Amino acid sequence: MNVAAAVRRTEESSSLRASRLQADLAARILRMLKERGAGPGYHLVELDLCRMFDVSRTPVRGALRLLAEQGAVEARANRGYVLREPVVSAPDSEPVSLEEEADRRLFVEIAKARNAGRLPDQCSQQEIVRILGVKLATVVRVMRQLQELGLVERKPGNGWSFALPINSGRARQESYAFRALIEPAGLVESTFELDRDWMERSRARHLAFRKRKWRDTLAVEFFEINSDFHEQLARCSGNRYILDSVQRQNRLRSFLNIQWVNGVERVVDSIDEHLEILDILDAGDNARACQLLKEHLVYARDVAPTVT
Structure with missing residues (x-):
């Protein structure tokens, strides 16, 4: 099927019947199906798509309806939507609002x-x-x-x-030193309780972002993913003061991180480090996850800028 043409028709028809989010999501779903080599009858599960793309059911349903209108998927009684035929071509770049x-x-x-x-x-x-x-x-x-x-x-x-930012090399070093003391400690608190629903959403969001072609404006979304990862782990600690400290640090370092100067390789490495920490927490080895989180923060502190 000519997916690129289908995406264009989807975007054109969406201007009257759907939001930009739904149109963009429809294109992302098609690219995901192509990457997985999905065949006819592949079942598209709404909840899985929500977790993968970190959105609610409403835009997912709108995106699936758009794809059904274009003939890429079809609705089946009591099964939701299934793929009609393999996706053999897809746009190289994601639709951009x-x-x-x-x-x-x-x-x-x-x-x-x-x-x-x-x-x-x-x-x-x-x-x-x-x-x-x-x-x-x-x-x-x-x-x-x-x-x-x-x-x-x-x-x-x-x-x-x-808000006053971290705007000097010394302040940045002190921030990372503080975080390396506080954040890993939260993982071994007696009150720590992993939010597994969040963990699955975060894992899916990291994996989906990892596949995207980097451009500097994606630093905004990467910061959101990164901040959510650290803040939610702090929330899982059950310690309100650890959470407050991480939230404050996220605000302080926002502009420093959004002006991303560490290159796309560090983006991928950071995502992989986050995913490893989630996997270790999922396995119940909080002591190991604590050590990995500390190493992650120390490495981030010491990484040399690759973009000026």
Whole structure:
């Protein structure tokens, strides 16, 4: 089947009947089926797709309906959707929402400007427009996202106040030293209880991200995956102070990590290290997982930048 053409038709039809998320998800499902070499009758399980792509059932159902409209899958009574025939071709690159890409690009540019001292601790939306040469509508959307992440606070009028970042080599070293003491300890707390539902979602999200072709705007999503991994392990510790410390560190290091300078190889290595830690925790060896998490943080501290 000509999957590339099907994806184009899917995106065109989605403009009236489905969200961009559903259209993009439909294309990602097709690429997944191609990578797995799935054959006719392959059963598409909604819950598995939710975990794999870290989304709720609603966009998954919308994506499957779009694929059914294009003839790639068909609905079966009491079975959901199944693949009609093997996927023999698929787009090399994932569909990209221009608005979402613009938002991520600005996110990265704000990180660079903050790290370089070009954006002051307090500034207006109009100042961001002027300094970074971007559209006001994009600035408004991104600043709202930063506010939700706790990285900025709204001031009277159109002003914003940035949270103080880790913005020096010494501060970065101290942050990693602190994290290497606190985070691994949470894994061997007597109150630690692994959230296995989260673990499966996180594992699927890591594996799906690992297959994507890297571009610098993906640093935003990679930071989200990375932060969630560390924060949720801290939550599993059952210790509110460990969790609070990790959440604070995530906020402090956000812009430093979103301006990703360590290359795609470190992205892959970091994902693999996370997956190994999850596997060891799944097997119940928390002491070993504690050691691996400490090694992961120390290595991340010492890795040399590969991008300037």
